[in-house]
Every structure is written in structure tokens, then in C-alpha cells.
Amino acid sequence: HEADAFRTDLMTITRFVLNEQSKYPESRGDFSILLSNIVLGCKFVCSAVNKAGLAKLIGLAGETNVQAKNDPFQPEPALTNYLTSLILHIHSPFISSHRCLFLFQGEEQKKLDVLSNEVFVKAMVSSGRTCILVSEEDEEAIIVEPSKRGKYCVVFDPLDGSSNIDCGVSIGTIFGIYMIKDGDEARLEDVLQPGKNMLAAGYCMYGSSCTLVLSTGSGVNGFTLDPSLGEFILTHPDIKIPKKGKIYSVNEGNAKNWDGPTAKFVEKCKFPTDGSPAKSLRYIGSMVADVHRTLLYGGVFLYPADKKSPNGKLRVLYEVFPMSFLMEQAGGQSFTGKERALDLVPKKIHERSPIFLGSYDDVEEIKALYAAEE
Numbered sequence: 001h002e003a004d005a006f007r008t009d010l011m012t013i014t015r016f017v018l019n020e021q022s023k024y025p026e027s028r029g030d031f032s033i034l035l036s037n038i039v040l041g042c043k044f045v046c047s048a049v050n051k052a053g054l055a056k057l058i059g060l061a062g063e064t065n066v067q068a069k070n071d072p073f074q075p076e077p078a079l080t081n082y083l084t085s086l087i088l089h090i091h092s093p094f095i096s097s098h099r100c101l102f103l104f105q106g107e108e109q110k111k112l113d114v115l116s117n118e119v120f121v122k123a124m125v126s127s128g129r130t131c132i133l134v135s136e137e138d139e140e141a142i143i144v145e146p147s148k149r150g151k152y153c154v155v156f157d158p159l160d161g162s163s164n165i166d167c168g169v170s171i172g173t174i175f176g177i178y179m180i181k182d183g184d185e186a187r188l189e190d191v192l193q194p195g196k197n198m199l200a201a202g203y204c205m206y207g208s209s210c211t212l213v214l215s216t217g218s219g220v221n222g223f224t225l226d227p228s229l230g231e232f233i234l235t236h237p238d239i240k241i242p243k244k245g246k247i248y249s250v251n252e253g254n255a256k257n258w259d260g261p262t263a264k265f266v267e268k269c270k271f272p273t274d275g276s277p278a279k280s281l282r283y284i285g286s287m288v289a290d291v292h293r294t295l296l297y298g299g300v301f302l303y304p305a306d307k308k309s310p311n312g313k314l315r316v317l318y319e320v321f322p323m324s325f326l327m328e329q330a331g332g333q334s335f336t337g338k339e340r341a342l343d344l345v346p347k348k349i350h351e352r353s354p355i356f357l358g359s360y361d362d363v364e365e366i367k368a369l370y371a372a373e374e
């Protein structure tokens with residue numbers, strides 16, 4: 001048989017979505033076009049993330065902040081020029097070097113989350129398949145101009161885990177897709193739908209490799225970017241989360257402000273009363289990375305309410321809903337402390353909710369503790 005490395009029946013995300021598409025004969029490929037633009041955005045951000053550290057190091061952006069003058073690590077201009085030429089000749093397979101230039105020169109060095117946001121907004125609008133966009137980086141919803149309008153509403157967090165950018169820890173993009181409620185008019189109500197109305201949701205994680213995890217409502221599939229092809233290849237078909245896990249993931253620094261049920265659940269993770277071994281704590285601080293590990297290894301991720309933030313920290317539309325959608329599609333579940341996360345009906349586009357998601361049995365334990373409190 002052929003060595004795996006050279007398998008010829010590679011399933012790319014594009015082909016995968018087209019196969020899915022063929023299940024709906026009436027569809028005209030709009031969803032595939034939308035998805036291919038989301039994928040393009042992810043490839044661009046992946047390339048920018050991979051180079052951001054380098055650009056920062058060699059100060060390509062021409063930003064000479066005062067402290068940089070006597071910054072011992074500020075390289076000599078000659079080195080900068082050398083590295084600049086090196087960068088521009090590294091021809092990334094999926095973006096041409098002039099794009100690379102755009103990244104590092106021209107306007108001032110853009111913060112990665114601002115750049116990522118611009119890339120996704122432009123990719124969504126130019127797809128001609130969207131009518132309303134909600135981004136964590138834009139205070140107001142973006143209503144697409146009528147000539148470019150389509151039937152989908154996309155909610156997204158262009159760069160999740162921004163506190164981890166400068167230290168090179170995994171970060172990501174999260175997105176969810178709704179269908180517009182009534183064909184011709186784009187209204188805010190179209191993005192204030194419960195998460196259970198989403199047609200699709202996914203995330204892209206920019207880590208040691210670039211992994212895109214997607215569900216279009218019939219299971220969860222993972223794709224890994226092959227930089228030499230510039231294609232996302234199916235590497236994790238039909239992901240199912242283990243029914244129970246050995247890991248809990250929470251910011252223990254907020255423990256003093258937790259409510260009773262959360263405190264009790266975390267206590268049980270550390271000091272089990274049924275003789276089972278204590279769980280391990282894993283917390284990366286990028287939701288995409290913590291959720292990806294939870295999906296593959298099992299366990300539970302929580303960002304609970306606390307006295308300071310009664311609705312927790314994570315945003316309903318473009319963090320809680322997409323991750324909850326994926327968890328349910330993978331056989332897990334997602335709970336807000338009061339109800340099934342996907343049943344929540346958002347009132348505002350940037351509202352927050354507490355979230356407990358992951359292995360089915362683990363979340364059941366949390367639900368029982370909250371029910372006992374009622």
C-alpha cells in the first residue's frame with residue numbers, strides 16, 4: 001500500500017464541504033463559497049501569526065518606539081535589512097510576498113487582532129454570501145451593503161486568546177453561522193437567535209500546526225493545514241468527546257469569587273469523595289486551545305460567573321455558542337449554570353454568559369450541583 005505520507009485520496013476541506021453540500025440538492029453552493037472565504041481568512045491569519053514574532057523581532061513595521069533605542073535586543077539596522085529581505089523572499093505558499101509586505105510595512109504595525117478582524121470582515125463581505133457580521137472587535141453589527149448581500153449571518157472572534165499572542169502560545173479564530181430569518185431584510189434579530197439555530201460553527205487554532213475544527217450540524221471534523229499545499233486536509237474525522245474526562249480547565253485565580261456549586265465542583269475535582277483519582281488541571285488561557293484539548297482528550301472547561309462578573313467573561317455569540325454547538329455535535333454538552341447554553345436567547349450582540357462545557361458525564365455533575373442549589 002502507498003506510504004501514508006503520499007496518500008493520493010486526500011480529503012480537503014473544500015471537497016468535504018462540497019460532499020456535505022450534495023446532501024442538499026436545492027442548495028446553490030452558497031455555503032461552500034462562504035466557507036471557502038472563512039478558510040481563506042484562517043490561512044491569512046495563520047501566516048500572519050507565524051510571522052508576527054519575527055516581524056516584532058526585526059521591527060519591520062518601522063515602529064521605533066523610544067524605549068527601543070536603548071533596548072539591548074533591538075537588532076542593528078543592517079540585520080533588520082537582511083532579515084527583511086529574507087522575510088520577503090520566504091514565499092509562503094498561500095500568500096504572495098506582496099501580501100507579506102502588506103503585513104509588515106505600509107501602515108504602522110497593526111495589532112494582530114485588528115489585522116485579523118479586517119481580514120475576516122473583508123473575506124466575509126467579498127464572499128457576497130453574508131448580510132450581517134458580528135465581530136468581537138466591532139462595537140456595532142456590520143450590515144453588508146445591499147449589492148454584496150447574501151443569506152448568511154456570521155458571528156466571529158477573529159483572534160481569541162490575545163493575551164497569549166506575544167509569548168507564542170496557541171491562539172485562534174472562532175465563528176458561527178446563522179441563516180437570515182426572513183429573506184429580504186437584514187435586521188439585528190437575525191443575529192440575536194439562540195445558538196441552537198446555528199447552521200454551522202467552528203474554530204481555527206494557530207498552534208504548532210494550524211487546525212480547523214468544523215461542524216455543519218452532522219458531527220465534528222478536524223482539518224490540518226498542509227502549508228506545502230495551502231490546503232486543509234481531513235485529519236480528525238468524526239470527532240467524539242470521551243463521555244467522562246480526567247481534566248478540569250478553569251482559571252483558579254478567580255476561586256475566591258466563585259458561587260457555591262462551582263466551588264463544590266472544583267473541590268470534587270481536586271479531592272474526589274468516591275475514591276477516584278484527582279483530576280489534572282490544564283488551563284492555557286486561550287479558549288480555542290482549552291476547548292480543542294477538551295474535545296480531543298475529554299474533561300471539562302469552565303468560565304463560571306463570579307461576584308465581580310455575574311455573567312462570567314466569555315461572549316455568547318462568538319465564543320459560547322460556537323463551542324457549545326461543537327461540543328453537542330461531538331457528544332458532549334454545554335451548560336450556563338441555569339440552562340442548556342444553546343437555548344440561551346441573546347439580547348445584545350456582545351453579551352456574556354457563564355459556561356461549563358465538555359464531557360457529557362462531567363457536565364451532568366455540574367448540572368446536579370446547580371439543581372441542588374435551586
Ligand code: AHG
Pocket residue numbers: 136157159160161162163251285286287288313
Ligand atoms: P479574547 O482574546 O478573544 O478576548 O478571548 C480571551 C478569552 C478566552 O480566550 C479565554 O478562555 C479567556 O479569555 C481567558 O480569560 P482569563 O485570562 O480571565 O482566564
Ligand code: MN
Pocket residue numbers: 157159160161287319
Ligand atoms: Mn475570545
Ligand code: MN
Pocket residue numbers: 113136157158159160161162
Ligand atoms: Mn478576540
Ligand code: MN
Pocket residue numbers: 136162
Ligand atoms: Mn478580547
